[in-house]
Amino acid sequence: xxxxxxxxxxxxxxxxxxxxxxxxxxxxxxxxxxxxxxxxxxxxxxxxxxxxxxxxxxxxxxxxxxxxxxxxxxxxxxxxxxxxxxxxxxxxxxxxxxxxxxxxxxxxxxxxxxxxxxxxxxxxxxxxxxxxxxxxxxxxxxxxxxxxxxxxxxxxxxxxxxxxxxxxxxxxxxxxxxxxxxxxxxxxxxxxxxxxxxxxxxxxxxxxxxxxxxxxxxxxxxxxxxxxxxxxxxxxxxxxxxxxxxxxxxxxxxxxxxxxxxxxxxxxxxxxxxxxxxxxxxxxxxxxxxxxxxxxxxxxx
Amino acid sequence: xxxxxxxxxxxxxxxxxxxxxxxxxxxxxxxxxxxxxxxxxxxxxxxxxxxxxxxxxxxxxxxxxxxxxxxxxxxxxxxxxxxxxxxxxxxxxxxxxxxxxxxxxxxxxxxxxxxxxxxxxxxxxxxxxxxxxxxxxxxxxxxxxxxxxxxxxxxxxxxxxxxxxxxxxxxxxxxxxxxxxxxxxxxxxxxxxxxxxxxxxxxxxxxxxxxxxxxxxxxxxxxxxxxxxxxxxxxxxxxxxxxxxxxxxxxxxxxxxxxxxxxxxxx
Numbered sequence: 001x002x003x004x005x006x007x008x009x010x011x012x013x014x015x016x017x018x019x020x021x022x023x024x025x026x027x028x029x030x031x032x033x034x035x036x037x038x039x040x041x042x043x044x045x046x047x048x049x050x051x052x053x054x055x056x057x058x059x060x061x062x063x064x065x066x067x068x069x070x071x072x073x074x075x076x077x078x079x080x081x082x083x084x085x086x087x088x089x090x091x092x093x094x095x096x097x098x099x100x101x102x103x104x105x106x107x108x109x110x111x112x113x114x115x116x117x118x119x120x121x122x123x124x125x126x127x128x129x130x131x132x133x134x135x136x137x138x139x140x141x142x143x144x145x146x147x148x149x150x151x152x153x154x155x156x157x158x159x160x161x162x163x164x165x166x167x168x169x170x171x172x173x174x175x176x177x178x179x180x181x182x183x184x185x186x187x188x189x190x191x192x193x194x195x196x197x198x199x200x201x202x203x204x205x206x207x208x209x210x211x212x213x214x215x216x217x218x219x220x221x222x223x224x225x226x227x228x229x230x231x232x233x234x235x236x237x238x239x240x241x242x243x244x245x246x247x248x249x250x251x252x253x254x255x256x257x258x259x260x261x262x263x264x265x266x267x268x269x270x271x272x273x274x275x276x277x278x279x280x281x282x283x284x285x286x287x288x289x290x291x292x293x294x295x296x297x298x299x300x301x
Numbered sequence: 302x303x304x305x306x307x308x309x310x311x312x313x314x315x316x317x318x319x320x321x322x323x324x325x326x327x328x329x330x331x332x333x334x335x336x337x338x339x340x341x342x343x344x345x346x347x348x349x350x351x352x353x354x355x356x357x358x359x360x361x362x363x364x365x366x367x368x369x370x371x372x373x374x375x376x377x378x379x380x381x382x383x384x385x386x387x388x389x390x391x392x393x394x395x396x397x398x399x400x401x402x403x404x405x406x407x408x409x410x411x412x413x414x415x416x417x418x419x420x421x422x423x424x425x426x427x428x429x430x431x432x433x434x435x436x437x438x439x440x441x442x443x444x445x446x447x448x449x450x451x452x453x454x455x456x457x458x459x460x461x462x463x464x465x466x467x468x469x470x471x472x473x474x475x476x477x478x479x480x481x482x483x484x485x486x487x488x489x490x491x492x493x494x495x496x497x498x499x500x501x502x503x504x505x506x507x508x509x510x511x512x513x514x515x516x517x518x519x520x521x522x523x524x525x526x527x528x529x530x531x532x533x534x535x536x537x538x539x540x541x542x543x544x545x546x547x548x549x550x551x552x553x554x555x556x557x558x559x560x561x562x563x564x565x566x567x568x
Contacts, residue, residue, distance in 0.1 A: 151418075152416070154418060154419060154420075155415070155416045155417055155418060155419055156405070156409055156414040156415050156416070156417060156419045157414050157415065157416055158419070159398070159402055159405065159406050159419050160406060160409075160414055162395070162397075162398060162402075163395045163398060163406055166395040166396060166397045166398060167391075167392070167394070167395045167396065169387075169392050170392060170393055170394055170395050171395065171406065172376050172377050172380065173354075173376075173380050173385045173387075173393070173463075174380060174406050174407050174409070174410045174462070175377050175378075175380035175381050175409075175410045175411050176377055176380075176406075176414070177375075177377045178377070
């Protein structure tokens with residue numbers, strides 16, 4: 001039971017970085033970026049290949065981030081330079097990345113059993129053999145990401161990025177090149193996704209070409225669950241909610257697995273969660289449950 | 302000084318929907334000119350403003366602002382010199398961001414945006430003072446999301462955002478048309494005050510002929526993509542709404558067809 005709890009927590013935290021990436025594009029930039037399925041694997045593949053070849057795991061993780069940044073940049077260029085729709089730009093990059101990821105891996109699956117990973121390194125610094133090692137490392141990295149993202153979004157450039165997602169015409173009239181903001185947002189987002197892929201690969205001790213399939217829907221599920229349970233009134237609350245949403249999402253999956261569902265049914269379940277979340281406002285209207293008067297009184301005292 | 306030289310724009314060229322929106326328009330604004338621009342629907346008023354703002358490339362002609370050729374600059378590059386207020390109050394502000402965040406983004410118009418905290422203590426004090434000048438009580442709502450403000454408040458905020466860093470040119474595209482009459486009056490008074498105080502060069506599109514003559518220093522009328530009337534000084538002061546209407550009919554060779562213009566004239 002303790003192992004299951006530790007497992008859920010570490011999964012939730014490691015995937016939370018991916019969810020933060022999805023939050024950055026879907027919510028902040030208002031851009032439906034499907035690159036994620038590809039860039040997650042790219043992160044895992046780059047990290048695994050370098051570690052497998054005997055490289056430093058920290059270097060491998062850093063290289064994975066760069067791979068993710070580039071993947072996001074390519075999607076952004078397809079959209080901004082060639083005016084391909086956001087959805088299609090992401091799908092194109094994702095598809096191209098599938099081949100690239102196989103090239104990076106060099107085979108279908110790169111095992112990292114007993115390899116030197118950031119998690120084994122981190123564990124070696126801890127006093128005892130600790131089952132929470134990966135969770136603790138995940139927590140530290142997620143905390144850094146949350147704080148970094150929050151501080152960044154409150155800078156002059158960060159505000160311009162937020163405004164690009166909020167009202168493109170407005171921020172262009174204030175002299176901002178919105179194409180640059182989209183490139184920046186997509187690169188950062190996929191950089192986060194790639195770190196997540198790199199850490200997940202090191203934690204599960206393998207990387208394969210299929211590890212990113214359905215990642216975008218899992219990320220969306222985390223964002224939506226987080227918003228529904230923990231709120232999104234302020235920016236910081238919204239960001240933390242996404243992290244918590246990721247943990248809850250992994251907990252739900254673990255629970256369902258214990259109830260006897262096959263792991264292969266996960267994607268179906270994830271899609272259902274997202275459908276339920278997206279459909280619930282409409283269903284509430286049908287059932288006449290929607291309240292007309294929303295409380296706004298004590299807003300922003 | 303703004304110089305428009307022979308600017309042309311045809312939309313949907315070589316199709317059945319071909320529409321000549323700007324037909325060799327030339328117009329020179331001296332510094333301090335506050336032009337009110339009238340004309341029936343589809344006359345090319347908004348297109349002219351959008352052309353100056355850089356929302357689409359021209360087919361021909363050039364635009365020169367204070368000696369700088371800006372014809373080929375992109376919209377965001379021109380924004381460094383041009384302040385804009387749009388017809389729709391939702392267009393000029395970011396709804397999910399706070400009043401002070403919107404203001405700081407506007408304060409950085411034409412400046413280099415950096416990776417440093419956008420809003421600090423000094424900015425807050427400055428914004429509070431600026432907002433107090435609007436007289437709408439917005440100075441106490443710095444951290445309110447703009448989406449919670451009324452249309453009039455958002456339009457006043459947009460006006461402040463367009464002018465608090467003095468623009469070389471201010472473009473107002475029917476910016477009070479969608480407000481209720483009382484709010485429209487407040488925002489209009491505010492507009493005239495700001496333009497006067499800062500000695501701005503401005504173009505304001507309006508459907509209200511009365512306002513076209515009472516506000517500003519110069520009135521330009523457009524029809525079918527051309528400027529058919531351009532009056533200022535004594536000639537303008539002597540004119541009333543009915544004169545303006547008949548002049549319009551004479552110049553354009555058509556009866557005024559837009560109900561909005563007629564209604565506005567009666568009001």
